[in-house]
Amino acid sequence: MNEDELKKLWQQQSLRDPPSAVELISVMQNKTTLLRRCLDARDVRELLACAVVIIIFGIFFFTVYREPVSRVGDSIIIGSTIFIAWKLVHTRRTTPPAPPGATIVDSLRAELNSVRAQSHLLGSVLWWYLIPPTIGMLVATWGLSINLHAKITCTLVFIGIDAFIYWLNQWARSKQLLPLEAQLKSLLHWAETGEPLDQTQVAHLRPVSLSMTGADQVKLAEFKVAFWQLAIYGEIGFVGMWFFGMLAKTEFNVRRMFSPRHLVWIVPFFLGGLLYSWLLQKLTVRAVGISTLGVHLHKGQNLILWDEIKEVRPLRILNIRSLWLIKESGEKTIMPWTSLERHSDLKAAVEAFAPANHPIRKHLSLLRRGGLGPPGHQPR
Amino acid sequence: MNSTPADEHKFLELVNENRNKILRICRVYAWNSADQDDLYQEILFQIWRGLPGLREKQFANTWLYRVAINTAISFVRKRASHSSRVVHFEHAHLTRAIESRQSEENPDDRLAHLYTAIYKLDPLEKALVTLFLEDFTYEQMAEATGINANNVGVLLHRTKKKLSSLMKELSPR
Numbered sequence: 001m002n003e004d005e006l007k008k009l010w011q012q013q014s015l016r017d018p019p020s021a022v023e024l025i026s027v028m029q030n031k032t033t034l035l036r037r038c039l040d041a042r043d044v045r046e047l048l049a050c051a052v053v054i055i056i057f058g059i060f061f062f063t064v065y066r067e068p069v070s071r072v073g074d075s076i077i078i079g080s081t082i083f084i085a086w087k088l089v090h091t092r093r094t095t096p097p098a099p100p101g102a103t104i105v106d107s108l109r110a111e112l113n114s115v116r117a118q119s120h121l122l123g124s125v126l127w128w129y130l131i132p133p134t135i136g137m138l139v140a141t142w143g144l145s146i147n148l149h150a151k152i153t154c155t156l157v158f159i160g161i162d163a164f165i166y167w168l169n170q171w172a173r174s175k176q177l178l179p180l181e182a183q184l185k186s187l188l189h190w191a192e193t194g195e196p197l198d199q200t201q202v203a204h205l206r207p208v209s210l211s212m213t214g215a216d217q218v219k220l221a222e223f224k225v226a227f228w229q230l231a232i233y234g235e236i237g238f239v240g241m242w243f244f245g246m247l248a249k250t251e252f253n254v255r256r257m258f259s260p261r262h263l264v265w266i267v268p269f270f271l272g273g274l275l276y277s278w279l280l281q282k283l284t285v286r287a288v289g290i291s292t293l294g295v296h297l298h299k300g301q302n303l304i305l306w307d308e309i310k311e312v313r314p315l316r317i318l319n320i321r322s323l324w325l326i327k328e329s330g331e332k333t334i335m336p337w338t339s340l341e342r343h344s345d346l347k348a349a350v351e352a353f354a355p356a357n358h359p360i361r362k363h364l365s366l367l368r369r370g371g372l373g374p375p376g377h378q379p380r
Numbered sequence: 381m382n383s384t385p386a387d388e389h390k391f392l393e394l395v396n397e398n399r400n401k402i403l404r405i406c407r408v409y410a411w412n413s414a415d416q417d418d419l420y421q422e423i424l425f426q427i428w429r430g431l432p433g434l435r436e437k438q439f440a441n442t443w444l445y446r447v448a449i450n451t452a453i454s455f456v457r458k459r460a461s462h463s464s465r466v467v468h469f470e471h472a473h474l475t476r477a478i479e480s481r482q483s484e485e486n487p488d489d490r491l492a493h494l495y496t497a498i499y500k501l502d503p504l505e506k507a508l509v510t511l512f513l514e515d516f517t518y519e520q521m522a523e524a525t526g527i528n529a530n531n532v533g534v535l536l537h538r539t540k541k542k543l544s545s546l547m548k549e550l551s552p553r
Contacts (some may be wrong), residue, residue: 010491
């Protein structure tokens with residue numbers, strides 16, 4: 001086929017009818033309003049979080065803690081919070097997306113700048129997000145007239161939380177932002193110099209829909225995470241909030257903390273934990289799918305093929321077992337296992353779809369007999 | 381954007397004139413019909429947002445392609461970033477599944493081969509091929525993409541060669 005034939009074929013192809021353009025006007029107006037609300041809501045959310053911290057530590061400053069050193073700590077926390085909010089909003093505003101009519105190269109460049117700024121934010125999270133408020137917290141804690149053990153415990157908790165947040169941010173940076181930055185740089189380099197693309201960098205830009213096209217061909221059984229699993233963690237978190245809140249309120253007097261006046265507050269926190277778990281379960285519909293192709297995670301957007309999985313190892317946290325799906329390259333992906341609903345269906349799906357002698361089959365014995373679903377319910 | 385009747389008229393006129401071009405871009409960048417619908421709506425939304433910035437009508441065509449391709453590349457990237465790992469389509473299972481789908485739907489359809497071959501290109505290569513198939517000159521391509529005019533010819537030549545070999549692989553033997 002020569003070039004002219006190709007162009008003719010292309011330009012004369014039949015296309016299906018999209019929604020009428022007149023209808024689209026109202027859709028566009030709605031989307032514009034929604035976008036504006038989303039952007040406003042994001043700024044409001046950050047400023048609101050800042051306001052909450054300022055109010056809480058402002059109250060501490062004027063009412064609860066009278067010690068001058070603690071008050072200095074409160075002031076540092078308030079100052080750090082204002083700085084954090086400013087830094088987030090400022091970074092976002094100084095790296096705006098390219099206008100809709102920008103050239104493709106300009107658009108990629110704007111996107112690269114934005115990704116670089118975000119990556120820099122996460123990379124330096126220790127200096128602008130963690131250390132300043134932690135210094136304030138430590139000064140406030142050590143300035144209090146409480147016993148030494150409580151001070152040491154608080155210090156260790158603060159450092160532990162900081163270390164966890166730091167690790168989480170660096171993990172997100174290395175897994176998401178750095179590869180994206182490399183891809184965008186590679187595309188820009190290609191456009192600017194004409195040198196061939198680095199295929200390993202752009203492989204991730206190929207749409208996920210392709211894997212989903214393959215997945216459309218096969219029978220898929222879908223499972224969500226059980227409510228009780230989420231509730232275990234949700235309750236630990238919410239009851240923990242009650243615990244630390246009351247600990248602070250009673251100035252680390254454990255006996256006073258368990259008085260009926262303080263214990264009564266555990267009820268709303270417990271209910272809050274249940275509500276949180278329920279909402280989380282609603283949002284994790286289709287947590288895992290099993291098909292003849294493999295295991296579908298992240299609402300079906302991440303497909304791991306059966307023969308890509310070289311090893312399966314259980315991971316136990318409390319009484320819940322998840323599975324590490326390990327590839328030949330050593331890349332590990334976690335998959336909920338004993339916490340999934342409808343164990344009998346899960347068992348049936350794995351038995352029906354996983355290749356014979358697949359390592360995942362060894363872990364079927366971890367599932368409860370009978371499962372949670374209605375008897376005789378078959379995978380979809 | 382607070383739209384006036386004149387803006388709405390301009391938007392409808394532009395969309396009606398270029399409906400098929402936009403749909404073709406959607407088919408290039410989104411594989412299944414649900415994604416194509418999402419992308420179509422997203423492109424129209426970006427046109428709607430950017431329309432007040434379009435002053436001169438003679439540049440509308442290039443401008444529209446810029447908006448459409450930028451939106452499509454960003455759409456593909458967003459979809460890809462939702463997944464921690466994207467399965468490479470070279471994998472035997474997937475290739476078989478896709479081939480069986482093609483053979484069921486379009487046994488000897490040259491257009492299907494063309495789309496499948498374009499689908500295997502990288503996002504910027506897709507943009508160049510789309511503009512080429514839409515009959516853009518090198519200057520217009522440079523204007524739409526922002527790629528140096530001298531590089532457009534070289535890059536397009538390489539992309540066409542790649543496309544041609546991909547199509548050869550796909551044609552029935």
